Amino acid sequence: KDAEVTVAIDAARQGPVIDRNIFGQFAEHLGTGIYGGVWVGKDSPIPNVRGIRSDVVGALKALRVPNVRWPGGCFADEYHWRDGIGPADKRRVQINSNWGGVPESNAFGTHEFMDFAEQIGADAYVSVNIGSGTAAEAGQWLEYITAEKDTSLAKERAANGHPAPWKVPILGLGNENWGCGGAMSATHYVEEMKRFANFTRNYNPAQRPDVNGGAGKMKRIVVGWDSDKLDYTEEVMKAWKDHVYSWDIEGVSLHKYTTGGWPPHLPATGFGNEDYAIAIADTLTMDDLLNRQAAIMDKYDPEKKLLIAVDEWGAWLALTPGSNPGFLQQQNSMRDAVLAALNLNIFARHADRVKIANIAQMINVLQAMILTDGGKMVLTPTYHVFKMYVPFQDAQFTPVTFNAGQYVSGAHKLPRVDAMAAKDKSGQVWISLVNIDPDAGTIVTLPGYRSASGEVLTAPKVDSVNSFEKPAVVTPQPVSARNGPRGLTLMLPPHSITVLKVTR
Ligand code: AHR
Numbered sequence: 001k002d003a004e005v006t007v008a009i010d011a012a013r014q015g016p017v018i019d020r021n022i023f024g025q026f027a028e029h030l031g032t033g034i035y036g037g038v039w040v041g042k043d044s045p046i047p048n049v050r051g052i053r054s055d056v057v058g059a060l061k062a063l064r065v066p067n068v069r070w071p072g073g074c075f076a077d078e079y080h081w082r083d084g085i086g087p088a089d090k091r092r093v094q095i096n097s098n099w100g101g102v103p104e105s106n107a108f109g110t111h112e113f114m115d116f117a118e119q120i121g122a123d124a125y126v127s128v129n130i131g132s133g134t135a136a137e138a139g140q141w142l143e144y145i146t147a148e149k150d151t152s153l154a155k156e157r158a159a160n161g162h163p164a165p166w167k168v169p170i171l172g173l174g175n176e177n178w179g180c181g182g183a184m185s186a187t188h189y190v191e192e193m194k195r196f197a198n199f200t201r202n203y204n205p206a207q208r209p210d211v212n213g214g215a216g217k218m219k220r221i222v223v224g225w226d227s228d229k230l231d232y233t234e235e236v237m238k239a240w241k242d243h244v245y246s247w248d249i250e251g252v253s254l255h256k257y258t259t260g261g262w263p264p265h266l267p268a269t270g271f272g273n274e275d276y277a278i279a280i281a282d283t284l285t286m287d288d289l290l291n292r293q294a295a296i297m298d299k300y301d302p303e304k305k306l307l308i309a310v311d312e313w314g315a316w317l318a319l320t321p322g323s324n325p326g327f328l329q330q331q332n333s334m335r336d337a338v339l340a341a342l343n344l345n346i347f348a349r350h351a352d353r354v355k356i357a358n359i360a361q362m363i364n365v366l367q368a369m370i371l372t373d374g375g376k377m378v379l380t381p382t383y384h385v386f387k388m389y390v391p392f393q394d395a396q397f398t399p400v401t402f403n404a405g406q407y408v409s410g411a412h413k414l415p416r417v418d419a420m421a422a423k424d425k426s427g428q429v430w431i432s433l434v435n436i437d438p439d440a441g442t443i444v445t446l447p448g449y450r451s452a453s454g455e456v457l458t459a460p461k462v463d464s465v466n467s468f469e470k471p472a473v474v475t476p477q478p479v480s481a482r483n484g485p486r487g488l489t490l491m492l493p494p495h496s497i498t499v500l501k502v503t504r
Pocket of ligand 1: 028072073074075175176312360361364
């Protein structure tokens with residue numbers, strides 16, 4: 001039976017700004033995420049600009065991707081930037097030991113990544129190698145990318161085709177150093193991290209702390225949350241509280257994948273309500289993880305100077321049958337769209353701390369925006385959620401009150417609906433309404449509003465997908481609300497996401 005829910009938008013109260021960087025993406029040298037997904041090479045018959053495929057760039061531009069995290073992931077802690085610059089035929093071919101043991105040509109290096117980021121209009125989030133690299137190597141990489149003056153490294157960059165310095169707005173100091181990044185204890189990581197924080201200097205004149213009130217200053221993100229232990233967060237915060245002038249950091253990471261239990265096993269297609277409920281229940285624990293990480297940070301940083309970067313999140317499911325197990329390829333269904341919306345809503349509710357997030361991963365890997373196969377490309381249900389959420393970028397969080405209700409699936413008691421609202425810079429109020437219930441619709445009333453229009457994303461089934469053969473099974477459709485006696489009313493279909501702009 002369809003439920004009825006009243007959602008009251010408290011537009012007079014203003015929350016923090018929902019930083020557009022929470023809509024960031026993660027692109028690792030993993031499977032066909034970069035090679036095939038982004039990079040096809042200059043001589044490819046697939047239309048490209050300087051080797052970067054044009055269809056993918058066009059699709060990503062529509063998402064207004066704020067930042068891209070690169071080159072990893074686990075790959076980052078074995079990445080040596082010098083292998084990826086200079087003439088392509090002279091670059092070192094290595095083995096991608098983390099992901100499938102396949103040859104890594106290094107054809108996509110610093111210049112190609114910066115070009116890609118510029119083509120889609122995103123900021124660079126560069127992760128430096130703490131696991132197997134040195135602070136000197138990382139410092140020189142930053143100098144190579146950002147130095148404007150006539151240093152040897154700036155000249156080398158110019159000789160390689162880019163005289164102007166680039167910006168690095170976000171810098172990752174290592175990745176999962178409790179695991180693939182060197183299996184370090186938290187205290188050991190902190191000692192390493194401090195040297196890297198000190199010696200990775202950003203020389204771009206626009207990124208100096210004294211330019212424009214420090215608006216363009218690079219944010220350094222350190223490794224935090226380790227899946228089930230919080231010792232990294234505790235140790236880095238403790239060190240930061242007593243830090244001396246020579247080093248500083250701006251954020252602490254948190255990684256959380258929706259798996260329904262490790263190792264990943266939930267089927268990506270051909271599943272029913274039970275596996276849907278398991279994934280929803282797991283994804284909703286993101287809120288608790290953020291509360292726990294924020295509580296530790298509050299002890300050392302009650303003024304909330306440091307941010308949380310959820311710089312890896314998304315569904316990690318059973319692999320596409322027949323695919324290379326190291327390539328982490330999975331289909332993306334209507335369920336992924338619901339998971340994406342719920343996580344983005346959680347990040348928005350934590351906008352006071354969560355200011356960066358990166359879904360894993362952008363193309364062809366895990367919960368991807370885009371799938372490619374040779375020259376073919378398909379947009380996933382998750383892509384459509386990110387596109388529908390563009391109005392929330394840098395909008396001001398606006399509290400909503402509603403009774404989420406409950407639906408029951410096996411042992412799981414789950415909320416029936418979720419809602420999140422924000423006011424954009426022009427004063428326009430936007431609301432996202434997620435009907436989580438896989439079977440029943442929800443009639444929503446929005447008191448005090450006279451008109452609403454937007455888009456709804458739903459599909460015949462929770463496991464409906466977009467494929468190369470049928471790319472538009474899960475596609476947003478226009479929707480509007482009608483005036484009822486108690487305010488605007490509209491019907492949310494089962495398993496759906498609706499984003500509306502609402503007017504009083
Ligand atoms: O996104 C895949 C992998 O998951 C990343 O390389 C690693 O950081 C995490 O464990």
